[in-house]
Amino acid sequence: MNIYPVIEKLLIYGEEHLSMDELDAVYCRNKILEKLSLKDYEQYEINVDEIDDMTSPDALLEQLYQYALDKALIKPENKTEFFQDMMDIVSLRPGQMTDEFGNILKRSSTKAMSWLTEYCSKNGSVIQNPTLRRWEAKGTKGKLEINVVKPIEKNNGKYPECDMCLQNVGFGLTKATRPVLLPIGDENNFWIFDKAQYATGLGKLICEYHSPAIFDFSSLNYAFDFVELIPEYFAVLPYKCAHAHLWGGYKTLPFHRTPELKKVKSKEYPYINISIVDWYMSAMRFTCTNREKLVEFTMKLAKTYLGEDENREVIVSVRMIENKYCVEMIFDNSTSKSKSAVKAEATDLDKFGIITLDSALDNHMTQFDIYLTKELPFSAELLPPELRPYKQMLIKLMKEVGDNKISSIEAQIDIKDAINTESEKLLEDLRVFDDAEFSQFLAKLSIA
Ligand SMILES: [Zn+2]
Numbered sequence: 001m002n003i004y005p006v007i008e009k010l011l012i013y014g015e016e017h018l019s020m021d022e023l024d025a026v027y028c029r030n031k032i033l034e035k036l037s038l039k040d041y042e043q044y045e046i047n048v049d050e051i052d053d054m055t056s057p058d059a060l061l062e063q064l065y066q067y068a069l070d071k072a073l074i075k076p077e078n079k080t081e082f083f084q085d086m087m088d089i090v091s092l093r094p095g096q097m098t099d100e101f102g103n104i105l106k107r108s109s110t111k112a113m114s115w116l117t118e119y120c121s122k123n124g125s126v127i128q129n130p131t132l133r134r135w136e137a138k139g140t141k142g143k144l145e146i147n148v149v150k151p152i153e154k155n156n157g158k159y160p161e162c163d164m165c166l167q168n169v170g171f172g173l174t175k176a177t178r179p180v181l182l183p184i185g186d187e188n189n190f191w192i193f194d195k196a197q198y199a200t201g202l203g204k205l206i207c208e209y210h211s212p213a214i215f216d217f218s219s220l221n222y223a224f225d226f227v228e229l230i231p232e233y234f235a236v237l238p239y240k241c242a243h244a245h246l247w248g249g250y251k252t253l254p255f256h257r258t259p260e261l262k263k264v265k266s267k268e269y270p271y272i273n274i275s276i277v278d279w280y281m282s283a284m285r286f287t288c289t290n291r292e293k294l295v296e297f298t299m300k301l302a303k304t305y306l307g308e309d310e311n312r313e314v315i316v317s318v319r320m321i322e323n324k325y326c327v328e329m330i331f332d333n334s335t336s337k338s339k340s341a342v343k344a345e346a347t348d349l350d351k352f353g354i355i356t357l358d359s360a361l362d363n364h365m366t367q368f369d370i371y372l373t374k375e376l377p378f379s380a381e382l383l384p385p386e387l388r389p390y391k392q393m394l395i396k397l398m399k400e401v402g403d404n405k406i407s408s409i410e411a412q413i414d415i416k417d418a419i420n421t422e423s424e425k426l427l428e429d430l431r432v433f434d435d436a437e438f439s440q441f442l443a444k445l446s447i448a
Pocket of ligand 1: 161162163164165166209210211242243
């Protein structure tokens with residue numbers, strides 16, 4: 001394989017898509033040559049239009065990887081790191097990223113975030129297609145989005161201290177990751193897009209240091225600062241985490257779009273619009289133009305709930321709707337367990353309606369299909385061990401099919417419906433209040 005034109009194409013890709021300075025071309029080229037153990041170089045003419053049309057560097061990286069593999073320079077298990085190595089070379093340095101981003105941010109946060117989104121997608125630090133299967137569960141409340149996810153390789157040594165640490169930048173499997181500094185708070189806070197984009201613009205605002213996240217007045221204010229700076233994004237405060245952060249994304253998730261179930265009024269804060277929302281878990285929504293009062297009310301409500309039991313937790317989302325602040329609170333309890341067949345524990349993202357299911361389900365769905373289409377006789381007692389968690393779900397599915405002969409397409413529809421129902425169960429099982437209990441709780445705060 002003549003590798004030189006491929007190297008030249010990657011350099012042009014860097015110039016065209018990743019703001020690589022033309023003056024850095026020789027420097028970057030030599031870095032690539034070094035990685036490929038090459039001692040010389042031949043320049044080739046490249047069709048720039050062809051590179052302009054590319055939306056991902058993967059086709060070029062595959063060729064470089066194949067070359068390195070053929071020459072025994074790397075092992076197949078190092079593919080991800082090799083891709084990251086190459087993209088790290090042709091991407092801007094992290095400090096330059098913050099400078100570029102900061103310049104655009106001064107003009108418009110919308111433009112700055114869309115520049116960053118495109119950059120991180122084109123430099124391969126986010127995975128454009130992170131799912132094996134993905135569908136919208138149309139019949140479910142709030143239209144849950146179901147993602148059977150691809151496995152993601154992570155840095156897993158003692159260093160960096162955790163997934164979220166800034167030490168991941170330029171390191172191992174996350175070499176091409178590019179955080180940007182946001183002008184929020186007194187300490188340095190960086191925005192980093194999640195590698196797997198299960199919903200548009202998912203990312204995290206992380207604190208520079210590895211210190212635990214706590215839900216309090218100051219973290220709540222960080223969330224408000226974030227949405228004031230970037231009003232098209234929402235912010236969510238995790239209740240507990242080893243590394244202080246908030247996570248967010250572009251526009252809304254299914255939970256945000258769920259309608260009001262019941263409007264209520266607070267005697268103390270009559271100007272705040274308060275409602276209980278129609279979600280699987282117990283949840284409320286408050287909107288108001290006065291940030292200070294809304295923060296005060298949110299803290300008061302959270303403290304009342306949390307104070308009654310040490311296992312209680314709240315997940316708080318903050319966003320802007322036109323000129324109003326909107327806070328949404330999900331009431332949770334760390335001891336609540338779900339009996340769903342698809343997942344034992346729900347992540348915060350699941351709780352907002354983006355359900356992420358293990359990659360193994362991809363194969364399992366094919367196996368379910370074989371039973372439903374009667375290609376293989378079904379026996380609940382003789383299920384292979386990996387399918388046992390789905391026993392009840394399968395019995396129900398088989399009963400529905402009965403003696404009918406159904407096609408694989410029909411079987412897939414039935415299987416997806418069953419998974420949708422189990423995904424609803426995952427969240428329903430975490431509900432902490434029934435209607436009467438909810439009213440009793442709110443009465444303590446003179447809300448009715
Ligand atoms: Zn950390």
